[in-house]
Amino acid sequence: MAETLKVAMPKGRIYKKASALFRSAGLPVPLDVDETRKLVISLPEAGMEFILAKPVDVPTYVEYGVADIGIVGKDVLMEENKDVYELLDLGIARCRMSVIGLPDWKPGIHQRVATKYPNVASQYFREQGQQVEVVKLNGSIELAPLIGLADRIVDMVETGQTLKENGLVEMNSIFEITSRLIANRVSYRMKNDEIQTLCDRLQAVILSERANL
Numbered sequence: 306m307a308e309t310l311k312v313a314m315p316k317g318r319i320y321k322k323a324s325a326l327f328r329s330a331g332l333p334v335p336l337d338v339d340e341t342r343k344l345v346i347s348l349p350e351a352g353m354e355f356i357l358a359k360p361v362d363v364p365t366y367v368e369y370g371v372a373d374i375g376i377v378g379k380d381v382l383m384e385e386n387k388d389v390y391e392l393l394d395l396g397i398a399r400c401r402m403s404v405i406g407l408p409d410w411k412p413g414i415h416q417r418v419a420t421k422y423p424n425v426a427s428q429y430f431r432e433q434g435q436q437v438e439v440v441k442l443n444g445s446i447e448l449a450p451l452i453g454l455a456d457r458i459v460d461m462v463e464t465g466q467t468l469k470e471n472g473l474v475e476m477n478s479i480f481e482i483t484s485r486l487i488a489n490r491v492s493y494r495m496k497n498d499e500i501q502t503l504c505d506r507l508q509a510v511i512l513s514e515r516a517n518l
C-alpha cells in the first residue's frame with residue numbers, strides 16, 4: 306500500500322496558486338483554508354496529509370522530515386539555505402529580489418541596507434565588493450529609506466506598485482523568484498514512487514500551461 310505523503314503548504318499568497326496547480330494535476334488539496342484554524346488536514350482517501358505552515362517555515366519542516374515535501378518561494382530557499390532537495394520549479398508566485406532606493410541615492414561612507422532577507426543581502430553586497438551594514442526588518446521594508454533607517458533596501462518586486470506609491474526606484478535585480486517543490490532527502494528515497502508520481506503530474510500541467518501561453 307502507498308504511504309501517506311505529508312505536504313507542507315504555505316498559507317498566504319502562494320496557497321491559492323499552488324492549490325490550483327495541484328487540482329489541475331488531479332491531486333487533492335484542502336478547500337477553504339482561509340476559513341479554518343485547523344493546521345493539519347488529512348485526506349486519507351488520497352494518501353495525503355497537508356500541513357498549513359508559515360511560508361518561511363516550510364523548508365524547516367521538510368529538512369526535519371516532519372513533512373516529506375513542501376512548496377516554498379525561491380526567496381525563502383536562498384535565505385534559509387536548508388538541506389533539502391529542490392525538485393521542481395512550479396513557475397507560480399513569480400516576482401524578483403531587487404535592490405531598491407530613493408531616486409537620488411548616492412553611495413555614502415556608511416551604507417545601511419534594510420531587508421527581510423539578511424543572508425541574501427549580505428552575500429549579494431559581499432559579491433559586489435560593497436561594504437554595507439544589513440538591518441533585518443520583518444515587513445513594510447519600503448518604509449526604511451523613507452524615514453531614514455536605511456539608504457537602500459533588498460526586497461521583492463512584483464508589479465512595482467509598492468515602489469511607485471512610495472517614490473522608490475529599482476536599482477538592480479538580484480534574482481528571479483518562483484515557487485519550488487522541495488523534498489526531504491530521506492523521504493525522497495523512502496517514498497520515491499509517491500513523490501515521483503506527484504512530480505510527474507505537476508510537471509505535465511506546468512508544461513501544458515506553458516505550451517498554451
Ligand SMILES: Nc1ncnc2c1ncn2[C@@H]1O[C@H](COP(=O)(O)OP(=O)(O)OP(=O)(O)O)[C@@H](O)[C@H]1O
Pocket residue numbers: 316317318319359360361377378379380381398399400461462463464482483484
Ligand atoms: N509581491 C510579492 N511580495 C511578496 N512575496 C511574493 C510576492 N509575489 C510572490 N511572492 C512569494 O510569496 C511568498 C510570500 O507569501 P506571503 O506574503 O503569503 O508570506 P509572508 O509575507 O512571508 O507571510 P506572513 O504574512 O505570514 O508573514 C514569498 O516567499 C514569495 O516567494
Ligand SMILES: O=P(O)(O)OC[C@H]1O[C@H](OP(=O)(O)OP(=O)(O)O)[C@H](O)[C@@H]1O
Pocket residue numbers: 443444445446447460461462463464465466467468
Ligand atoms: O511590486 P508589488 O506588486 O507592489 O509587490 C511587492 C511588495 O509585496 C511584498 O510585500 P507584502 O505584501 O508581502 O507585505 P510586507 O512584506 O510589507 O508584509 C514585498 O515585500 C513588497 O513590499
